[in-house]
Amino acid sequence: MEALQRWAAYHRSKYEGSVIAITGSNGKTVVKEWFAQLWDSQKNGKLFRSPRSYNSQLGVALSLLMIEGDERVAFIEAGISQPGEMERLRQMIRPNVGVLTNIGDAHLQNFSSTAELESEKMLLFADCPLLIKADCTIQDINSQNLDLVLSIYRKLGLHHKPQQEIESLAMRLEIKEGINNSTIINDSYINDLASLTIALDYQNRLPKQRRVLIFSELEGGDYAQAAAIIARNNLDLFVGIGEGVFENRALFPTQSYFYKTTGDFFNLFDNKLISDSTILLKGSRKFAFEKISAHLSAKSHTTFMEVDLEQMAENLNRHRALLAKDCRTMAMVKANSYGSGSVEVAAMLERQKVDYLAVAYTDEGVTLRNGGIKTPIVVLNADPASYDAMVEANLEPEIYSLSSLLSFISTTRRYGLSSYPVHIKLDTGMHRLGFLENEIGELHKIISNQSYIKVASIFSHLAAADDPAQDEFTEGQIAKFRTMASELPAALWHICNSAGIERFPQAHFDMVRLGIGLYKDAISLKTRIVQIKNIAKDETIGYGRWGVAHKGMRLAILPIGYADGLNRRLGRGVGKVNVNGALCPIVGNVCMDTVMVDVSKVDCIEGDEAVIFGNSPAVEQVAAWLDTISYEVLTSVSSRIKRVYIN
Template sequence: MLAAQQICAWSQGTWMAFHADIVIEELIIDSRKINEPETALFIALKAPRRDGHSFIASAYDKGVRNFLVQEEINTSDYPGANFILVKDTLKALQLFVAQYRKQFSIPVIGITGSNGKTVVKEWLFQLLSNSFSIARSPKSYNSQIGVPLSVWLLEPENELGIFEAGISQPGEMENLERIIKPDIGIFTNIGEAHSEGFMNLRQKINEKLILFRNAKQLIYCSDHPELNEAMAQYIHQIKGNGSEPDLQLFTWSQKHEADLRITRLEQIDSKTKIEGQYQGVDLAITIPFTDPASVENAIHCWCTLLLLKVPQQEIEKQMEQLHTVAMRLELRHGINDSTLINDTYNSDLTSLYIALDYLEQQKQHNHRTVILSDMLQIGKPDMLLYEEVAEAIARRNIQRFIGIGPALYKSKSLFRAHKKLRSIFFKSTEEFIKKLHLVDFDKDAILLKGARSFRFEKVSILLEQEVHQTVLSIDLSAMMNNLNVFRTRVAPGVKVMAMVKAFSYGSGSYEVAYALQYAGVDYLTVAYTDEGIALRKAGISLPIMVMSPDSGSFDRMIAWKLEPEIFNLRSLELFTRMAQTMQVKEYPIHIKLDTGMHRLGFMVHELPDLFTELAQNEHVKVASVFSHLAGSEDAGLDEFTRQQAAAFRSMSDSLTLQLGYKPYLHLCNSAGIARHPELHFDMVRLGLGLYGVDGSGVLHDELIQVGTLKTTIAQIKELDPGETVGYNRRGKVDHPMRIATISIGYADGYPRALGNGTAHVLIHDKPAKLVGVVCMDMCMVDVTGIPEAKEGDEVIVFGRELPLTQLSQWADTIPYEMMTGISQRVKRVYVNEG
């Protein structure tokens, strides 16, 4: 917390307007996410695609009265507000938070590396929160913006800070080091992730090492040759400056001598026992994970606890209780047409605010419920803590609060002081479960947020809709990454139309639409009127174009403010009559031109009649004119693409001239955006690329596949040579074979063409080929080479490790067909970093 005057001084700013020296408690970079407007500072960050100065009015309307800006503002439009003017708002943010960090003398742990930063940070929090009051980075806030926002969370009662730092190009770590100033460093590992901005691996390691130039201790694994070599040179350079280095290295290794020598790894069921030697003493820990990444992350944490002199007995106890880090919020279908946001892994204030913001985005429900457990290891008196929580919940559009735990039960009066918030309290999770039948959930948006010890997973099972075991997980954060990849490809001012037709290519409808609306796309597109109406009913307010409008639904389109694609004279005449009947004028329509695709659209010879119909037509107004490229992804068709573009320019120019005003022009789909930047016009249509499938061959390394299709092993059998598997005895067993039956079939959208060894799935990250034909609800795979496979294990049907494009090739089809073919009986789960 800092006074506004102090922030102005430390950010090297000047006052454009000053009214009161308010103590700032919250830093805001997104006007949609404001918890305490009275004590918030809105920082107007300027990015190529989005300028924070455009959202000052929105933040002001929500009660914010303190602003950090880098442009001249007419402050008379914002009476009573403080405005600090700086040269660069991001640099100013980093400057004043670096000064703020200096006010704390507590130990701070800084974490960097290619992978594992967030997990190590979260596990250290789990392991140490009983002994320390800890401030840590929320989620994976490790960027030039995320680090200062994280360090700002330091409070006087904290006894330890844990912050992660990530970089993507040289020069960035210098800024982050000044802000974090770690005493203890952890270098998790080094790999190729985010290497695009560096000449080579050595340069990347050296840049990351800058984080530790003032640290006292540094933990790393000496089994990474490049990292170990760079570390030795780093220490040599420090010694070369004429003084013995203050930096103490703490190494661990499975191969040679180190401070912590790992002597044995033993997998026991779903656990790993890790044995080691430290200071001549044999030690061991057991963790509830078996994968190599978790083992590496756990050993880093073990080293840290040894450095902090945590007793080995306590380390062993805590390590065995480690739990999976929920990197993202999960959005699931709940009972009685409800939506369940499952965030049952931590309960600190920052993660609560992130989850509440996500709950507010769920406009498909009019009723919102928060189920919260006691918040443990916060370090604030219960009265102050729950007063803050009650105010944060009451400030939002939340109708019901359910508190679980003795501390919340004692704090009932703080919540009941907010008359519009209905609040119910239970002393324990068990009591809530017993009385759950008395609590009505019907078409609710439910946030389930609890400390691990409250075992809210039991509540989640009861509130989640029972459906098929096969799950399509949709990563909305990956979708936002893909959106931003394409946004960087278009010039400022070019609008983005996102395709959400066909159930968002099989990914869901309103969940995806909400994420896109929240991200600020300009238009949505659906195939049919009913799809658009469903989005409107769910609260989507963006303009929506309907690509295949049925003339019989024109009245409903107008009633729900959906905009039709008009592709022939008949559809224009019928729509005009309906607009006349409903007494609307200048209703937005979208004119489709046929430039060579020959599917839908006006041909050149039809333009004169189109001009006649539009002339003096007061009932419609052309919002956009567009066409469709037949082969934008194919270099062999580039000449035809140029012919289409020329035809589009000629036809749209003629139409614009006749209209007397300029509608938006758009031609490019996803592949066109990537391969034909000269054809972006006023708007682009983003379809398959949004979902992480690169049809252009240009953006493969930048896009992230959004969907992961998972199922489970239902049964495992041992078969002898000569036996057969599946219908018509198509699967032949010619050697002792271990067969797993998995819970997916062609009724789920898994094509029959993938049977008989054509495709494989992944089990424990290993390929398992299909044996026999694909059945309606099941198929069989060979797990002979995967001895650890057992009934109930997760199976990856497609995902980032097994791309959808690979399955499409095996099935001799295209990704569109694979995605849209996934059955509606397959449960969709939505994850978001928040």
Template sequence: MYNAASINKALKGELLQETGFSEIGHILLDSRKLIFPETSLFIPLVSARRNAHQYIDELYRKGVSNFIVSEPVPLEKYPKANFILVKDTLHALHMLVAWHRQQFNIPVIGITGSNGKTIVKEWLFQLLEKDYNIVRSPKSYNSQIGVPLSVWQMQPENQLAIFEAGISQPGEMVNLEKIIRPTIGIFTNIGEAHSEGFLNIRQKINEKLILFMKSDILIYCKDYLALNECVLSFHNQMQEGPELFSWSRKTDADLRIINTEKLDHHTSIEATYKGETLHIRIPFTDEGSVENAIHCWALMLYLGKEQDVIQQRMDLLSNIAMRLELKQGINNCSVINDSYNLDLGSLTIALDFLQQQQQHQVRTVILSDILQSGKSDATLYEEVADLLRQNGINKLIAIGKNISREKKSFQQIEGLKSQFFNTTDEFIQQFNGDDFQFETILVKGSRVFEFERIGKLLEQKAHQTILEINLTAISQNVKYYQSLLKPNTKLMAMVKAFSYGSGSFEIANLLQFHGVDYLAVAYADEGVELRRAGITMPIMVMNPEPASFDAILHWNLEPELYSMGILMQFMEEVNTAGKSNFPVHIKLDTGMHRLGFVTKDIPELIKVLTSGSVLKVQSVFSHLAASEDPAEDAFTQQQGNLFYEMSHELQKSLGYAVIRHISNSAAITRHPELQLDMVRLGIGMYGIDSAKDIQAQLRNVSTLKTTISQLKELEPGETVGYGRRWEAKRPSVTATVRIGYADGYVRRFGNSKGKMLIRGKLAPVIGVVAMDMCMLDVTHIPEAAEGDEVIVFGQDLPVQQLAEWAESIPYEILTGISQRVKRVYFQE
């Protein structure tokens, strides 16, 4: 534990106010993730759009008393707080954790590269957890903020640390090297991922190599030509650089791979090391896993582990859960499945995700023993109990002998219902689905407890066609567009049409958590569903109907009013309900000619709106007809000019400020002068933009998957499907897959217009698309097997391509996915 005085000394800052000794054990960067106020140090980061100093007052009221700031603070408002003044809070965070790292003299493994960092880190943990007390990066915490939070976890009981580091532009690795200061380095591989900020691949390699400037050893693969050349140059330039440990399939190396043999579910790898022939077997067959395993093998050999121990542990490597999954559960529950690894760091992340979910009042955690923590059980489970208490958990189901022995720590928590079981089998034997109703359930366990079995009991049985929604990608896309906005421009997120097919409260919860200013839905019932699911932020209803006015008033939704008729009807409803200053949004027609008041309506509109205090105009807005089309830029500008005139006249007459907005996703980037007070982000949030340069910056959000239900061998002349529309011209193999037009895969994709991905290869749709299934020609994919995953659209087969095949637009494809297709939400 540290205190304000010792931290100030390390930072060489200015201790503006010291109010006594206060232990500091936690770094807080996000005010929404406060768990331990008494021992937290808040470091407000400053960006172009957000200055976190604004949250100091809120956190002080919640019990935080330690702050590092880069701006003047009215100290008289916070008489019980310690304040340290620095020039830059992000730099101070880096300095603080670098100083913390210097307090430890244990082996530290630093991992960088284009791909495989997290897998290598987690596999090394699996391979070495019996030998060392290990601290490691939670999930994929490898950024300028993630790395400090990872390294801050180092404690005296740790015997080995494993941290990963990633960069997106030159100059970043210098900071991370000082924080991690690895004694052992692993460079996994090099590829094109995250290359936008670099001149070329060699610049990217050289920047990443900075991580290993003071390492004792660097493990890498010689088979990447550019990587090998850069490593050798780096080694020659460094007078006291790291020793090199190389492996290769092609040439001489410290670990020379001489044979790999892929079996049904395993790969056997043979190599020579120090003149001896060695073997390992791993339970994976894909190339990425083989490469990651060899990196781990090299590290184990460097550490001097016995080959028979290496062999035994390699054969037991398990899949790494790279994400938290949110699924529909039994009895109207939501289930968060994170059932493959467990430590305090990953538990904290999972509880953060649980906190974002507002759809149910009851929050349940199913938790196993935490293994290999290095702490006494009493200390460990007291910390776990504190986490549950601070996160407001209502029910705990604890499984494992260790956690059961410490049940008193949990039974003392007011309002927490707890049950204890010694084994997973014991819980399953007593499982009663009726015990779980309308709650959000986090399933979090060490892999040996096989909590995936519990997940299967709790999750609603799903059709094998699913739509995966990447919540991390949505949040990153939103942040990207926010980075393009002027500092004071607000953001309205469009969640109409079931969030473009992606979901309702699942998406809204995420957007509310990330501080989006407004949500917009098409109809009042969509807004009511969000309110019932705990969404409290402002919601605009774009198509209010008189029959829905009562629900709008009851659930505090904000209607779009676009004509004198609907305006008068709504005013009458508000009057009848005895309300005043009810928030509304005024729609102006500047050229779309769909809905909205036109210029000649403005005098009468002003007269009505200023005749009393029944309504309060929250915003005035309009729709651009063709903002994505360069050929229509003159018309877009014309719409903008007309909107300026109409909205200015309206606002002047109202006598108070209103929010003005006209920009959609395309206009945010193509017409920045039209950003005004707020923009409306729609399809761009879901990873689709008409501009190629913007599209390159967005992440894929949605992946529609199905499976092969049956393979058939056909002779020439045999036909497929209704109407016999496809005939085999040669001996052929067809695959029947579990998706049809009732799922939203339209008949237009039939007769070879559409294609799907199987084992990385495109397979054309043959015959007509049926209600629940369709057929593919997989003759050219001999490795295809029944049960194989089939990608309908996703990262490697963009939804834009499907829209082109269907002579449609991505909006139609996404919003057309049937509600019977189960959505699986995940956070990386």
């Protein structure tokens, strides 16, 4: 650790931009992320910020090493848990600008008082020429955080976007499917008034269900204030756990249940009370709310897909930064958002204010509407048999042939509709769906002689935008698209997919479609070792006895198989699984529900995590082993694998 921190300090010494360091008890990540959301890159240049909550001795060092050197500002988050830690962080960061959020009771366990905690945190700013503090006279925590963000911009003379673009951030939240058709938001990290306000605000922004709060004893703070915050949010059900909240139960809503311990909750609570609800678990670690989360989760399968919604938002905004200011974005959420879960991903994209969502089939669009999604939705494989359902759900069809055009006009006529938005697909060389050049005249004639539909956009699809060897073909497609689209009524034009966004800026036109680029590095498939055994030399393993221990082997069994989406072709040593940082080969055939892995060279125990794909091996590497593409790997993950959403 010491060597890594010295390296980080040296790397920081070579950076010539401004370093903003933020610390405090609450709100560090929120202020940093809001600052980034308001950053105007066209006027200010490039910004770096610490990823997620990388604020520890290790996290700060890693953050500093990520600075590329051409950023105008680097915004670094610093956190401590005990005396003596801040001086080591100060020596690495050496900030030009200091930012201090409020000082409260969070993380106080190793300090004698809030005064000692504040004194330790202030060491970060010992040599800092400018210190900006939160205005603690502002009672509402969100208003206080926003005021602090705007103060930073004002005092540094930086440009920011309109503050309406800020989206509230939920700290350290997991979102996953719960029992009885419920959704669980797990914030079982800390429980104080500041983070309670933020978490409830996040719960309010999710698709509407009954809203339930399961709440532990406060880590400092006033129960009357907590009760007032909760009352303002008009919950359908409140559950309090812990001696402190139990003793103050008279302050809370009448529709409430109270338990002195987490064990009492498990023994006495009726799970039917949380049916069809969005459940916020807001508790501190000592109350073991992670056990409540596991208890209320819909699937107990040890294997899970981890979906990092924050990384997706970063991917979205990285691609947006490549576009002209008035260029729109359509985000692809077809195939259950590439296997990651459609409603949850779509809700994040809606909060990020994408202009359109796109699905493959009508039933996918209906699912999004039923989940509360309001953003315009385009159905790419629009089947005439589903046009009625499409109209009823206010979905917009791709029109790709004269017959589909006439059929949809007939549907809108039956419903008595006019100017219903449709999206015209042109075939410029992909030769899937779409109008050919010789059909453009008839297409224009039909569109011009009716009032039931209007053309919202005209688009095509690039066949090889990611292959430089085929750029001549791609440029020919773009030229053909210009010619064909010019013969049709005015509408939005779009042809670029993820690769096209990055490689063909001249073809961004009015809108782009972001698909696989949205999901890069945001999805991991993980499981845990359920058994380890020692196999003697020459023993065989698995069906068909294809696995052979050529010498003594230490074998780990993982609860994932081809029924979960682990391709059978990864067996017999083709694929590898990451166990504690080492890639371990799959032994023998992949079974329906299990797989065996050689962990002879790894220090591991039962219960340790195993990564099927994520940071290592990346999904692209798994695809290469299978001689396929990452899309197939992602969309093959079974629905019986629970999805866990990280914000």
